[in-house]
Amino acid sequence: MKTVAISILGTTKDRRGKSDKRWNKWRPNISMCQHDDLLIDRLELLFDNHSKNLADQVTEDIARISPETNVVHHRVNFNDPWDFESVYSNLLDFARDYAFKPDQEQYLVHITTGTHVAQICLYLLTEAGYFPGRLLQTSPAQKNSNLPGQYQIIDLDLSKYDQIASRFQREHQEGTTYLKGGIETNNQAFNQMIEQLEQVSIRSDAPILITGPTGAGKSQLAQRVYELRKQRGKLEGGLVAVNCATLRGENAMSALFGHRKGAFTGATTHRPGLLMEADKGLLFLDEIGELGLDEQAMLLRAIEHKRFMPFGSDKEVSSHFQLIAGTNRDLIQLSREGKFRADLLARIDLWTYRLPSLRERIEDLEPNIDFELEAFSTKSGHLVSFNKAARERYLNFGRSGEASWSANFRDLNASILRMGTLADGGRITTQVVEEEIHRLQIKWQSPQIKSSLPxxxxxxxxxxxxxxxxxxxxxxxxxxxxxxxxxxxxxxxxxxxxxxxxxxxxxxxxxxxxxxxxxxxxxxxxxxxxxx
Structure with missing residues (x-):
């Protein structure tokens, strides 16, 4: 496989005059071709119209010390070599036009020459994969050394570096634990889902759809995704959360997209709306299936174009937000019935995660009991715990077929709250547990009890x-x-x-x-x- 180097001509470092004394001075593009253990088969040399003579001289000198290296000239004119946007655009155009053959050639992107702006741009384009290769950094030899200089090849595939890979794995584990609220869950499918969600939360700002029954923890998970992204510097703004089931008619349009003064009766002041409040932050729309079709259409435009029209306004406004949508309804079925826009569903259905019910992950009951006990203890200011027999009785009941956990973790939270409140001296006894089990049995058997009422x-x-x-x-x-x-x-x-x-x-x-x-x-x- 041939080795191809891509390098910018160093108008200062490569220019050492025309006398033989130039061979006593370090020149980056020359020394790159002088290493016995680094054979450059082809050098793609980039320079502007003003540096043709220097490029010819460098090419001739390379031919003297490394005749096997073919130097190919490329004219790349930077209008302002210190303007980041201009330099990046020119180098990107070069990368897109170049016929890379990664199955036949390996590429080294030389980042020693050119302005600092150009070096940064080469680094970014290599990291992004536009230059499918590794970085090459050269430097002068140490004092009193006869060597042509030093070089280092840097592979931007960070997973190949053990220490960095280990740190990435540690951060991934920390993020996953954070999304689970610090609870050591045992359900394998749930754990795998959260592990992927951690990666998506850090790497993508595309919409996320969280489905699952009421009380499964959709709101809490959205809150943790926001906090994780905030910690990692992916968001600047705040979290704006709203339950779409509370939005109806004009109120829905106004609440989401804002309104102008006088837009309707009672609109006495300007209202920015929730989408504007979520600018540079995260918008969590719980129960998105409850939105009307008009609101769905405007939301789709806001997601795709980051622009929307406030109610009663003739001018669009912009808001750059990330969307997390939550629902306990079957949006596909709603779409078939014409109650949910298919194009909006397609847009928010990129990353979809279904939170299982508590019954579906009953092996996580015990760690969640401990979590709720700790939360109650923190809030109440004193330690609350089960005695051994009471804990065993509550766990056996909670795992049995009698326990439907119809409201999922809301049922569990309320149950621990009641028992913690009734626990004398901070100890939940068997008597307290039996009373609580009786309450839950009545609650979960309610269809039979309620049969006489509509x-x-x-x-x-x-x-x-x-x-x-x-x-x-x-x-x-x-x-x-x-x-x-x-x-x-x-x-x-x-x-x-x-x-x-x-x-x-x-x-x-x-x-x-x-x-x-x-x-x-x-x-x-x-x-x-x-x-x-």
Whole structure:
């Protein structure tokens, strides 16, 4: 395999006059061809129009000391050799036009000559792979030495250097541990997913899609990705997080993209919007499947072009943000139904990671219990732990078929919070555990307990994920409210049934207003409930 060197002519270091005294002085491009253990078969010599005579002299001198080296001239004119953009562009054009043959030749990029700007550009282009080779650094020989100089070949494949590779591996492990919240998880599939996500978080700023059931930890993972990227200097801005399920109608457009004063009734001031707040930072859109089609279209443009139009404005604004989207819904199915744009899905589906439920990684129950206990202890200011029998009882129940962990890690967090609060002297006893198991059994057996009430109806109206975030008591109240509204022909009639006692204590009875307020809390309208 032939060795080809690519080098810029040194207009100062290679210029040593025309007398024989020039042979007593170190000249980078000449000495590069004088080493017995480094045979240069071809030298691609780059110079501008003003250095033709010097290039000819260097070529003749190389022919004298290394006749086997073929010197090929290339005219590369730098308008300003100290202008980074100009120099980089010229060298990039040279690299793209050059017919590299890496299967037949090995390339050495000489970074000793040229301005410091040119040397930096050669380094960057080699690191990026535009010059498919290694770096060659030459230097004068030590004093009183008859050698032609010294050289060092630098391979930018850092994985070949044991110490650097070891450090990369250590940083990768630290990043992976950080994304897992410091929890030593045991589920192999989950660990492999997090290991890849760590690499993607550091190396890519493309959108990331995190799927999985409610309570699986999507928000926490997005927060850690942001903090990891911030630590590694990949982001300057902040983290902006929003649950798209809370955005409806004009409020969604305004919240995401901002609005101008007077854009609609009530728009009394300018609002920058969440995308603008996320400039140079990270935008986490949880439950992205809840966005309307209009918002989806604008979001797609903002992702692809980093530009969008605030509501009510006639001028575009720009924001450079990274997007992490979260969802517990099947976006592919929504796309088939026309409820989610296929082009937006294709854009955010580059890196997709599904977080498994707690049941799917039940082997990680114990380390997550320890994590929640430590978090509770830190927050409460005193150490809380299980006694041996209580821990064993709780673990056995948590791993059994009785434990559905329907809200996943939210269930676990709430469970540890309750037991920690009831732990006298910081010790969770078997009695505390038995009481907690009873609470969880009631919660998870709720479909049978609730069979007499229209719980299926409220799940249809609000969605299962939102229902699971409500207390059982609140679910009962809402189910009763809906049932009465569906049986009544007006809000006033429903109010008379529901407030038959409290309304008598009021001077003015506006039963319709009270019903409307209750329904508004859940985003419901009487017309969609009334059956008559």
């Amino acid at each position: 719980f299926a109806r409220i799940e249809t109206l609000l969605g299962r994920d939102r229902i699971e975030q409500m207390d059982y008591y609140e679910q009962i109240k809402l189910a009763g409210l809906i049932q009465v509204c569906e049986e009544s022909n007006s809000m006033a009639a429903a109010g008379r049934k529901l407030f038959q006692v409290s309304r008598t204590a009021k001077k003015s009875n506006n039963d319709s207003h009270r019903i409307r307020q209750l329904l508004d809390k859940y985003g419901l309208k009487f017309d969609q409930l009334n059956k008559t």
